[in-house]
Amino acid sequence: MPDQAGAAAPMLYIDPASCVDCGACVAVCPVGAIYHEDDLPESQQRFKTINADFFATEPLAIRPIPANWTPAPVGRDSLRVAVVGAGPAACYAVADLARTTGVQVDVFDRLPTPFGLVRFGVAPDHQRTKDVVQVFETALASPNVTCFFNVAVGQDVTHEQLMATHDAVIYAVGASTTRELGIPGEELPGTIGAAEFVNWYNGHPDHAERRFDLAGSRVVIVGNGNVALDVARVLVMDPDQLAATDIAEHALHQLAAGDVREVVLLGRRGAADGAFSVGELLALGGLPGVDVVVEGELGARPDDHERALKFDIVGEYAQRPRTAGNKRIVLRFGTRPVRVVGDDGVQALEVDGGAGVVSIDTALVLKSIGYRGTPIEGLPFDEAAGVVPNEGGRVIRDGVAVPGVYVTGWIKRGPRGVIGTNRLCARETVTNLLADARAGSLPDPASRTGLDATDFAAHGVTVVDLAGWRRIDAAERQLGAAASRPRVKVVDRRALLTAAAVGC
Numbered sequence: 056m057p058d059q060a061g062a063a064a065p066m067l068y069i070d071p072a073s074c075v076d077c078g079a080c081v082a083v084c085p086v087g088a089i090y091h092e093d094d095l096p097e098s099q100q101r102f103k104t105i106n107a108d109f110f111a112t113e114p115l116a117i118r119p120i121p122a123n124w125t126p127a128p129v130g131r132d133s134l135r136v137a138v139v140g141a142g143p144a145a146c147y148a149v150a151d152l153a154r155t156t157g158v159q160v161d162v163f164d165r166l167p168t169p170f171g172l173v174r175f176g177v178a179p180d181h182q183r184t185k186d187v188v189q190v191f192e193t194a195l196a197s198p199n200v201t202c203f204f205n206v207a208v209g210q211d212v213t214h215e216q217l218m219a220t221h222d223a224v225i226y227a228v229g230a231s232t233t234r235e236l237g238i239p240g241e242e243l244p245g246t247i248g249a250a251e252f253v254n255w256y257n258g259h260p261d262h263a264e265r266r267f268d269l270a271g272s273r274v275v276i277v278g279n280g281n282v283a284l285d286v287a288r289v290l291v292m293d294p295d296q297l298a299a300t301d302i303a304e305h306a307l308h309q310l311a312a313g314d315v316r317e318v319v320l321l322g323r324r325g326a327a328d329g330a331f332s333v334g335e336l337l338a339l340g341g342l343p344g345v346d347v348v349v350e351g352e353l354g355a356r357p358d359d360h361e362r363a364l365k366f367d368i369v370g371e372y373a374q375r376p377r378t379a380g381n382k383r384i385v386l387r388f389g390t391r392p393v394r395v396v397g398d399d400g401v402q403a404l405e406v407d408g409g410a411g412v413v414s415i416d417t418a419l420v421l422k423s424i425g426y427r428g429t430p431i432e433g434l435p436f437d438e439a440a441g442v443v444p445n446e447g448g449r450v451i452r453d454g455v456a457v458p459g460v461y462v463t464g465w466i467k468r469g470p471r472g473v474i475g476t477n478r479l480c481a482r483e484t485v486t487n488l489l490a491d492a493r494a495g496s497l498p499d500p501a502s503r504t505g506l507d508a509t510d511f512a513a514h515g516v517t518v519v520d521l522a523g524w525r526r527i528d529a530a531e532r533q534l535g536a537a538a539s540r541p542r543v544k545v546v547d548r549r550a551l552l553t554a555a556a557v558g559c
Contacts, residue, residue, distance in 0.1 A: 101337055105364065113360070124482060126155040129492045135159045135505055136488070137221040139208045142171020143191065143474045144464025145227035147481035150194035155489060160200045161221065161505065165207035166260065167519045167551040168527060169195065171229060173474065175257045178285040179300035180292065182541055187474060195521055203506070204519035205552065211516045212506070214433035219501040223459045223488050225448075227481075230428040230441060230465035236277060240395030249276065249286055249423035256289055256310070258303030258544035260551065268400075269313030271418040275404050277392050278423030279322040280330035284339055286421060287318040291345050291382040301541045319385040319415060321406060325354020326369035326388050327362040336368050339384060346381045349373035351408050352389030395420060426470040434460065442469050448484025449491075459498045461488050523555030530554040 136152055138145050141164035152160045168174060170188050177184050195202055206212060217224045233248025235241060245268060255262040274290055276283045289297070294311035322329055326349075329336070340347050349372050356366045369386060377383075393412055396403040403414045427441025435452045437444050443462045444451045450460040463484040464477050472480075491497055508518040519527075527545060531554075534543035545551050 105333070124151070126151065126485070126489055127493075128156045129158065129489055131157065131492065133157050133159060133503075134223070134492055134497075135161065135221045135500070135503075137161045137163060137217045137224045138227060139163050139217075139224065140171065140227035140229065140464070141166075141169035141195075141202070141204065142227065142229055142464070143173060143187075144229070144467075144477040144481055145171070145225075146191035146194050147478045148225055148227060148463050148485055149197075149200060150190075151482055151485040153194055153197035153200050155485075158199060159505070160197075161203060162195065162200060163203045163206050163208050163212070163217075165205070165210075167205040167523070167548065167555055169202070169204060169524055175254050175259045177257075178253075178289065179257065179297065179302035180288060181285075182300060184474075185301075202519075202521045202524070203508075203511070204524060205517055205555075206511060209432045211511060211514070214431070216506075218459060218498070220505050221459075221500055222492065222497045223461060225461045225463055225484060225488065226431055226434070226443065226466060227462070227464045228428070228431065228466050230426040230470045232427050232429050232441070233422050234425045234427055234441075236392055236422055236424065238392055238394055240397065240401075243395050243397045243401050244399070245397070245401030245418055246395050246420045246422065249278070249282055249421045250426060252286055252421055253282065256302055256306035258301075258306075258546040260546055260548045263303065263305060263546040266309065268418045269309060269315055271416075272314055272316045273319065273415070273417045274315055274317075274419045274421065275319045275321065275415055275417045276421045276423050277321050277404075278330065278425075279320045279386065280423060280425075281332055281335045283320050283421075283423040284331050284335050286423065287320060287384050288339070288342060290315050290318050291384060292342065293344060296343075298538075299540060301535070301544060303544050303546055305546070315382075317383040317385060319387055319417075321390045321392060322351075322386070322388045323391050324389065325352060325366075326386075327354060327357045327366040329365055329369070329386075329388070331365070333361060333364055333368070336365060340368075340372060340375075342384075344381055346377045346383050347372040347375065348377065348383050348385045350385055350387040354389065392420075426465070428466045428469075431466075440469060442466055447487045448480075449487055458491075458496060517552055519552065519555045526557070527551055527554045 134157055136158060138149055138160060141162055145162065149160055149162055152158050170191060173185055173188055194200070208214065208217065214224070231250055233250050247267070251262060252267065255265050255267070276286060289310070294307065297307055297310065349369055353366065353369060357363050372386070390406050390408040392404055393407050394405040395401055396405055396414065401418050401420055403416045404420050405412050405414050428443070430436040431443065434450060435444050443466055445462050445467055446456070448461045448463055448467055449456040450462055451457070461484050463481045467484065468480060508520070511518050531542040531544055535541050545554055
């Protein structure tokens with residue numbers, strides 16, 4: 056667009072694979088996703104054409120930068136809020152609560168480490184995206200915030216205990232259960248939720264001891280969203296490339312020893328309706344030593360810009376020559392799974408591409424068709440939607456708001472959006488919580504003293520505070536520096552607690 060002198064102002068580009076839509080770019084991008092047009096990496100050059108084509112037909116709509124959100128005082132001497140979870144949704148809620156005069160925040164997470172989806176969900180080759188934790192750690196380090204990591208709500212402390220010691224409780228526990236395919240044979244060993252596989256290669260303590268059958272040459276992924284693309288990349292990437300990331304050591308060794316040469320991604324609809332984003336689809340075509348192969352019915356080219364762009368990129372991949380010896384990522388459209396075949400484990404997946412049922416040989420089928428939340432003890436739950444019923448974050452039971460109980464993130468709205476989507480989601484919840492506090496509608500807790508680490512130690516629970524997490528972080532970074540990696544994750548829970556206590 057022209058500047059005040061009439062000259063064309065330089066264009067800035069945002070890397071869609073790194074951007075988390077956190078809103079911090081108003082000051083400085085925490086994940087290094089913004090480029091001047093003269094510094095655009097080769098892998099992002101395509102976006103000059105994409106942007107030019109888009110704005111050739113669409114007016115440039117400049118949205119005003121919103122004013123900084125400044126919460127009004129709660130109108131009482133103090134307000135103690137428990138936040139259950141320490142992922143992006145929780146951290147955004149903590150950030151807004153911590154800015155509010157008179158509010159004390161206690162953060163609980165069942166793992167010894169914070170940041171949830173960023174630590175255990177973001178693909179290891181998206182290292183810059185993980186830098187958003189700088190924003191979250193600032194919130195957790197606020198003087199009116201206390202961290203209780205390695206404390207499982209529902210096991211080490213009950214919902215009733217939280218309500219007895221806090222004015223309000225916000226649940227930000229995500230939606231980590233993979234949706235089922237609903238086909239025969241799905242229960243066979245070797246049919247696994249993609250979320251479990253992602254947790255495994257990202258070093259989640261619950262999955263560190265797992266082993267997956269990677270001896271076969273082919274893996275089939277049902278679904279073609281960004282998670283599916285992440286998993287496909289990890290499965291076919293050169294181990295030397297993976298070794299430069301923070302992928303878990305056990306996963307690095309198993310992947311390097313495996314024989315996977317082809318990953319097939321199944322999509323029920325055509326190319327324009329793929330669940331992947333344009334940025335992730337483009338990135339798929341830049342993997343060295345990997346061919347992107349297109350199969351199935353692509354459907355018709357639509358008129359709207361983004362869907363047409365997806366269709367065109369897939370069409371370009373379909374025309375690419377294949378290189379002998381390359382690994383393959385197969386994008387197969389218009390295909391639905393029918394039955395998992397096998398006796399004691401997966402041997403094949405039967406699929407219907409419209410011209411009849413065919414069988415794809417594989418020993419590993421990964422389900423990547425979406426996520427759902429799980430019930431929280433003491434709270435209502437919508438089984439169909441997989442969320443806690445709520446209105447603006449206020450938990451609803453039988454049509455009435457439950458005093459003092461709130462939700463944010465995927466357990467509130469379902470598994471939609473990127474990391475930064477949680478910012479406004481959390482703000483809505485916090486705004487309503489503070490409004491309820493000012494209206495005097497929050498219940499009075501039985502105790503005003505709150506909880507501390509000694510309460511849990513008396514029951515054999517070791518609390519990891521923020522200082523403990525920083526010692527874990529330092530230990531992992533030191534291990535990584537010795538191996539020329541960003542970090543080497545500590546994945547055993549006991550080793551995490553040791554690192555939290557003594558550091559390196």
